Amino acid sequence: MRWAPTSDARFALGIVGGVVLFNVIIFILPLIYAAWISFHDRDVILHTQEFVGFDHYRLILTSAEAIAAILRSIKFTAVVVDLSLVMGLGIALVLNEDFPGRSLLRAAILLPWALSEVVTATAWIFIVNPTFGALTGLLHPLGLVAANHAWINENTALYWVAIAFVWHITPLGTLFFLAALQTIPDTLYQAARIDRAPPLQRFVHVTLPHLRPTVMIVLVVVTVEAFRSFDLLFAMTGGGPGTASQTFPMLIFRYTFEFSRYGLAAAASYILVAIGMIITSIYFLVLMRRRHYVNTGTLPFDADPRSPIAGDRTALPS
């Protein structure tokens, strides 16, 4: 690679420099500032600051409340990821079949994804509300539940929020699976049929291997979305009842706005960022590995449409 100061190089450098600057401003500076806050104890009434070192971090990692919130976040994420992966794939498989109205349904299943998490919460509140909700309205006349059955209670709150989130996020997975399903060559299925492979075997030996990279992608994307989710929890249960659905982001919100413990909240945010960084690294590795797999595995080398322009920049007038 040559780095002559051509107009192309200047153009690229200008943009990349801008990107670096932008990231420093929006990402690095706030994080440095957050680190400073997390090492200080700030009294909002007396307006004093005191350096406390790692005390806040120690406090959080030894607090039963915070550990419970972290575990709740992990549980919420696990439930959401499992359900939305299975449902996303299932829905994509159905929508990949031929039936009248297919393209209409393909468009329509995107709707829950386009709605905000607040509106998702509204819709599900009208289903699970103990007095006027649809579930009580349907099941109470049948004698199955009491007139004001608390669907969202200490034991179930996290699951109901997870189901609402699955409703909101599953279309994203379906989208990726549908795209991947359409790239499976039909000849493979024809060959399988000539071999008289039953549908289940066709699925296991033809469809699934082709979907494996997509499964990884959906897994990581949904993990990220579920892990950082705040709006839905806040709008649907506010973390309650009690602390039954208080995930880690919810707890940080309470540290900040209910208890005004900014130092504690900043330290907790850093722990959240650390967990997020681990997820990002896995995400990145998965994406990069898949690029390698696609470039070398499925395309003839010289037919790769993605070969970057810089590689043959000498062919361009500059």
Added chain:
Amino acid sequence: MKKNAAERVMLWVSVALIAAWTFVPIAVMLWASLMPLNALIDRGLIQWPSGMGFANYRALLGFASINEVFGGQAMAVARGFFNSIVVAIAVAVIGTAVAVIGGYAFGRFRFPFKNTLLFVLLSVRVLPPIAVLIPYFVILSALHLVGTYAGLIVTYLTTVVPLLTWVLMGYFGSLPLEIERAARIDGCSRLRALWHVTIPMAAPCIAAAFVIAFLTAWNELLFGIVLTGGTAKQTLSPALLAFSPTMPSTGTANLGITLFAAGSVLSAVPPLILALLAQTYITRLNVADPVTSPGD
């Protein structure tokens, strides 16, 4: 592929289940928004009450009188609708413009530390918004940008630009080089070739990116509450929550629920229209994995 009767039945049952799963929650909300408050509180959702109609929508939009408790909040919803439109359009326009240039650079050039930069871009996207809440709040209040459109727009751009750059990068990378190269040979500058050749080719995906940016800003709650809550620039999501039966602070229990449903339906209209309009493009745009998206 020919299907036998059993397969056809299974297919239609699955289609019906998918449609039910997708539409029932929306339908329930829509139904509640058409009900008179007393009927809903007395007998719940599963009924066909008299007096179904658009009274809740008229009350929200200021065409009908409303009880004192919610008068101010109904106005807040109408104002929030306007504020959210302003913020979301600004974010979508600026965010898309910046991301087109950034995505082009990442998609077309190879440069040192490219992977490091890509990792940072991805981190910004993965970072939980609550983690930067305090620094953003402190920095924006120091700049007197709390409670302004500008503060909220800047905040949303920080998540939208990395996301769109990442998405468009894959698409630009997948576009054929030949046409652009021909334009360069004919004497176009890099920027003119980008403007006249590459951007028109990428137009569908840029449109989809615009929609994604709009949705991100329109749908967001957390920064809306923290940066604009209770001010004249309050966005729609926090305004809606004032009616929510689950918000302990309202203290009015279920008295706002029909307005809550109507407001939520209203707030869902722009995203639904945009999602349906851009549906085919969004489907083509591989949001998660632009690095390897086949790009038609």
